[in-house]
Every structure is written in C-alpha cells, then in structure tokens.
Amino acid sequence: MHQPLTAGLGLKPEHYEQALACQDTGLWWEVHPENYLADGGPRLAWLDAIRSRHPVSLHGVSLSLAADAPPDEVHLARLAQLARRIEPALISEHLAWSHWRGIYQPDLLPFPRTHAALLRVAENVARTQEALGRPIALENPSHYLHLGDHEYSEPAFFAELVRRTGCQLLLDVNNVYVSARNLRGAEAPAVQAYLDDYLDAFPLHAVAELHLAGHHPDPVHGEMLLIDSHDAPVAQPVWALYQRVLARTGPVPTLIERDAELPPLADLLAERARAHQALCDTLQEEPACN
Numbered sequence: 001m002h003q004p005l006t007a008g009l010g011l012k013p014e015h016y017e018q019a020l021a022c023q024d025t026g027l028w029w030e031v032h033p034e035n036y037l038a039d040g041g042p043r044l045a046w047l048d049a050i051r052s053r054h055p056v057s058l059h060g061v062s063l064s065l066a067a068d069a070p071p072d073e074v075h076l077a078r079l080a081q082l083a084r085r086i087e088p089a090l091i092s093e094h095l096a097w098s099h100w101r102g103i104y105q106p107d108l109l110p111f112p113r114t115h116a117a118l119l120r121v122a123e124n125v126a127r128t129q130e131a132l133g134r135p136i137a138l139e140n141p142s143h144y145l146h147l148g149d150h151e152y153s154e155p156a157f158f159a160e161l162v163r164r165t166g167c168q169l170l171l172d173v174n175n176v177y178v179s180a181r182n183l184r185g186a187e188a189p190a191v192q193a194y195l196d197d198y199l200d201a202f203p204l205h206a207v208a209e210l211h212l213a214g215h216h217p218d219p220v221h222g223e224m225l226l227i228d229s230h231d232a233p234v235a236q237p238v239w240a241l242y243q244r245v246l247a248r249t250g251p252v253p254t255l256i257e258r259d260a261e262l263p264p265l266a267d268l269l270a271e272r273a274r275a276h277q278a279l280c281d282t283l284q285e286e287p288a289c290n
Contacts, residue, residue, distance in 0.1 A: 005055055005089055005253040007275035012258075015265045016046050020053060024269065026276060028055040028089060030255050034062055037078040047086060057090035057209070057255070058083065064099035065124045065138070066111045072099070076131040083132055090209050090253065092137040092170045093128070095121070095158070110141060112149040113157045122164045129165065137168040137208045142228035143179040155201035168208035173242045174234070174257075178215050178226045186223055195241060204249050212242060212275060213257035231260035233271060243278065251279040 006026030011019055019029060029050055036047055050056060060079070063071045083091060096108035111117055129135055138161060140154060152160065161167055180194040214232030218225035234242075234256065246252070254275045258268055 006251070006279045007272045008055075008057065008253065008255045009268050009272050010255065010257055010259065011047075011050060011056075012262060013043070013046075014262060015268075016050070018265045020046075020049055022054070022269070024272070024276070026279075027272070028057060028253065028255075030057045030059050030257075032061055033058040033079055033082050034060065036082055037075070051086045055089040056086055057092065057253075058086075058088045059255075060091070060093040061108065062098055062104065063093045063124075063128060064097045064104075065093055065128070066095060066097040066109075066117065066121050067099050067124075068120060069099070070127055071124055076128060080131050080133075083134075090137060091132060091134065092139055092209060094139045094141060095161075096141055108141060110143065110147055112147055113152040113154065114149060115151055118152065118157060118160055118164075122161055125161060125165045125167050129167065135166055135168050135208075137170040139170040139172050139211070140175050141179075142172075142175040142182075144182050144225065144227075146183060153201060155198060155203065158206075159201075159203040162203055162206045167206075169203065169206045170209045170211060171202065171204070171207045171245065172211040172213070173245055174211065174213040174215060174238050175228060177235075177238050177241055178228050181223075181226050195244075199244065199248065204245075207249055207252055210242070210245065210249075210252050210254040211257055212238060212254060229260065230257045239274070242275070246278060246282045251283045254279060 004026060005028045008028035008030055011029040011031050031047065036044055038044055094108045097111060098105050098108060138158065158169055162169065176195065176198055180191045184190040184194045212234045213228065213230045214234055215226045216229050216232055217223050218227055256268060256271050256275060
C-alpha cells in the first residue's frame with residue numbers, strides 16, 4: 001500500500017531510472033497523459049514500472065475545456081483507457097482552450113469569464129468526468145494581460161464550476177503570484193491586495209492539489225511581465241504564498257513543476273523535500289511523514 005501523498009515531481013524521461021529507485025516517503029509523480037496515449041511502447045512500459053512503486057497523477061494539457069466545442073471523443077476515450085490502466089491518484093486539466101475548428105494551438109489560452117462560457121465549460125467538464133468515471137481537478141491559469149467582458153471573478157467562476165459539476169480544483173500557487181504581478185504591477189501593496197482578495201474568495205474547500213513552479217521576467221519587458229516558465233526553482237515569494245495557502249487548506253498533495261532547464265534529479269528532490277516538510281509541519285503528525 002502506498003503512503004499518503006505529500007509532495008511530488010513531474011516525471012521526465014531523463015530521470016526514469018533514478019525515479020524508479022526513489023523511496024522518499026509520500027513521493028508521487030505527475031505526467032502529461034498526452035505523452036502516453038498509446039497501446040504500447042517504451043514510455044508506457046516505463047510508466048507502468050513507475051506506477052508499480054509510486055502513485056502517479058495525470059495532468060492534461062489538451063482537453064481544451066474552455067473551447068466552444070466538446071472535448072474530442074477519441075482523445076477522451078484514450079485518456080479513460082490510460083486512467084483505467086494506471087489508476088492515477090489524481091487527474092487534472094487547465095481552465096483554458098487550445099483547440100479551434102480542428103486546429104490545436106501550442107498554448108493554454110484565456111477567455112472572457114461570461115455566463116455563456118460558464119455553461120460551456122461546465123458541460124465540457126461534465127462530459128469529461130462522465131467519460132472518466134471520476135472528478136477531475138481544474139487548474140487556475142496564469143494571466144499576462146487584462147481581458148475585457150468578464151462577468152465573474154476567477155474565484156467566483158471556479159466556485160460555480162464546483163457547484164455545477166462536482167469537480168475538484170488544482171490551485172497553482174505560482175500562477176496566482178504571476179497573475180498578481182502582471183495584472184497589478186510590481187508595487188507590493190497592490191500585489192498583496194490582489195493575493196488577499198484572491199485567496200479570500202477562492203473555494204479552497206475544493207482544492208485537491210497544489211502546484212509550485214518557477215518563473216522568470218520577460219526578456220523584453222523585464223519585471224513588469226513575469227512568465228510562468230517552469231524553468232527555474234520556485235521563487236521565495238511563491239514559497240511564502242504557499243505557506244499562506246497551507247494555513248487555510250491544511251496539507252494538500254503538492255507538485256513541484258519543472259519542464260525546462262532540467263537540473264539533476266537530486267536538486268529537484270531537494271525542492272520537493274522543502275514542500276514535503278511544509279506539509280508535514282502543517283499536518284503536525286510527524287509519524288505520517290517520516
């Protein structure tokens with residue numbers, strides 16, 4: 001039987017051998033299911049091997065739940081097949097769109113949070129959950145500019161989705177911080193006000209997973225525009241915000257995301273250990289974390 005989930009890492013092919021040998025308490029691994037939607041092959045064999053020793057989560061990037069069309073039925077069937085095979089501890093997706101009239105865009109794109117969008121996303125989430133036979137967790141996006149025509153705040157939009165579909169939420173702490181900086185500027189009081197308002201309104205009771213990641217300033221605009229790059233260690237302000245979130249939610253499975261400029265696995269495990277300890281400190285039950 002696996003230990004309860006504490007902190008996890010994204011599974012990268014470069015780290016398969018070492019990941020298979022890891023024995024850290026509470027460790028779990030996250031993968032993008034799009035890389036494993038096959039009937040066989042070496043990647044799927046490796047995923048089976050990892051799953052035999054550790055819990056695994058599926059973090060999708062292409063369901064395009066905010067598009068004006070239902071999720072692709074073939075893709076959903078493949079995803080459900082993979083979920084049945086590895087029995088993931090968690091399944092998550094982004095609140096975004098990437099598919100338009102048969103063309104996939106290589107990005108997770110924003111949309112105005114209108115009532116019409118709410119109905120559309122809720123229907124797509126319901127279709128997805130019916131296909132999978134379980135709830136999924138929706139992730140909050142990073143914002144880089146102001147969009148007009150919003151009828152809901154982001155926390156209110158998520159709260160309505162939870163109420164209408166029974167879905168769970170994935171709160172990406174780095175995304176909240178990046179959005180605060182990009183939408184409110186670099187002045188500390190304005191950023192703090194955004195963070196306070198966001199956390200006060202967000203339906204934290206529905207959060208099933210947390211993400212932590214690195215970011216960097218835009219090459220052209222510098223500190224005025226932060227990019228959710230996943231290519232650097234988690235920044236100190238994000239760690240501080242993470243502690244604030246844990247104080248409200250209690251311990252929630254937490255993933256360290258790193259998708260580029262990959263360091264040695266030992267460095268990632270050290271970051272993961274910091275999140276693991278924060279969760280144990282929140283839990284205040286040392287035997288469960290040793």
